[in-house]
Amino acid sequence: MTRIAVIGGGRIGEALISGLLGAGRPAKDLVVAEKFEERARELTERFGIRVTSTADAAEGADIIVVAVKPGDVPAILDDLAPVVEESDLDQLLVSMAAGVPTTLFEARLPAGTPIVRVMPNTPMLVGQGASAVTAGRHATAEHLAAVEAMLSPVGLVVKVGEAQLDAVTAVSGSGPAYFFLVVEAMVDAGVALGLPRTVATELTVQTIVGSAAMLADSDESATELRAAVTSPGGTTAAAVGQLERGGVRAALLDALTAARDRSVQLGAGSQ
Ligand SMILES: NC(=O)C1=CN([C@@H]2O[C@H](COP(=O)(O)OP(=O)(O)OC[C@H]3O[C@@H](n4cnc5c(N)ncnc54)[C@H](O)[C@@H]3O)[C@@H](O)[C@H]2O)C=CC1
Numbered sequence: 443m444t445r446i447a448v449i450g451g452g453r454i455g456e457a458l459i460s461g462l463l464g465a466g467r468p469a470k471d472l473v474v475a476e477k478f479e480e481r482a483r484e485l486t487e488r489f490g491i492r493v494t495s496t497a498d499a500a501e502g503a504d505i506i507v508v509a510v511k512p513g514d515v516p517a518i519l520d521d522l523a524p525v526v527e528e529s530d531l532d533q534l535l536v537s538m539a540a541g542v543p544t545t546l547f548e549a550r551l552p553a554g555t556p557i558v559r560v561m562p563n564t565p566m567l568v569g570q571g572a573s574a575v576t577a578g579r580h581a582t583a584e585h586l587a588a589v590e591a592m593l594s595p596v597g598l599v600v601k602v603g604e605a606q607l608d609a610v611t612a613v614s615g616s617g618p619a620y621f622f623l624v625v626e627a628m629v630d631a632g633v634a635l636g637l638p639r640t641v642a643t644e645l646t647v648q649t650i651v652g653s654a655a656m657l658a659d660s661d662e663s664a665t666e667l668r669a670a671v672t673s674p675g676g677t678t679a680a681a682v683g684q685l686e687r688g689g690v691r692a693a694l695l696d697a698l699t700a701a702r703d704r705s706v707q708l709g710a711g712s713q
């Protein structure tokens with residue numbers, strides 16, 4: 443069995459751990475490094491996994507997943523370098539940090555260390571993630587396949603060039619937040635129109651779940667599915683007209699462009 447060390451037990455580290463356990467991977471194959479004691483305790487209690495220091499977690503792991511904030515990556519690599527050196531390059535490094543280029547890992551780890559960079563998202567937590575992966579200079583097709591094998595049980599995996607990862611971050615890395623914001627706004631609007639909050643919440647959540655299931659399962663595009671809801675001169679046409687007048691498409695383009703630009707900035711700031 444592949445032994446996986448997750449360095450950083452925050453939001454994305456937990457999403458990965460929870461997804462992998464949910465997909466049937468035994469807890470004994472996972473170890474996590476988490477510096478905050480309270481959070482470490484929480485992870486052990488919730489998932490029954492071992493929590494330890496970065497170097498100890500990495501020792502003996504086949505795959506080391508770096509899941510700390512971009513600015514914390516260099517310090518983590520200083521802790522990991524001696525362990526990777528000791529393993530004779532037999533370990534695969536996986537980075538989930540937004541923006542941080544594979545060249546930064548390559549510069550701080552022993553020459554020849556294979557790196558695969560991933561941009562995941564939090565729905566991994568429930569086995570519904572979307573991840574894009576890209577190989578660093580020393581990562582082979584087998585290394586990419588190993589990462590795909592690790593992540594496929596927790597969601598979709600696509601391969602992209604590293605130059606596209608900032609755009610991927612804008613679309614799917616940050617993407618869940620856009621939908622959560624839409625749900626929040628729809629619930630508030632439902633309440634403003636007189637529905638009890640519980641009813642507005644239940645109806646909105648099931649509407650997004652149902653719409654997502656249709657998008658995933660049918661051959662029809664989003665445009666076709668929307669047309670099927672929109673009766674001529676009806677309620678949906680009235681609502682969508684307001685959304686268009688409110689500039690929803692331009693707002694999304696601006697939002698994703700800002701996310702892409704921030705990803706580029708985070709990468710530059712981590713070097
Ligand atoms: N949250 C999200 O939706 C996504 C996050 N990411 C990326 O994942 C990375 C982590 O993000 P989050 O999980 O949201 O952040 P977070 O702040 O929730 O988690 C990071 C964890 O790393 C721990 N940590 C920091 N330095 C450490 C050290 N030296 N040793 C052990 N533990 C240490 C922190 O205590 C914290 O619990 C970031 O680089 C982010 O760009 C990528 C995709 C989606």
Ligand SMILES: O=C(O)[C@@H]1CCC=N1
Nearest residue numbers: 540611614615616617
């Ligand atoms: O907000 C962030 O920077 C991270 C990367 C993608 C999602 N969360």
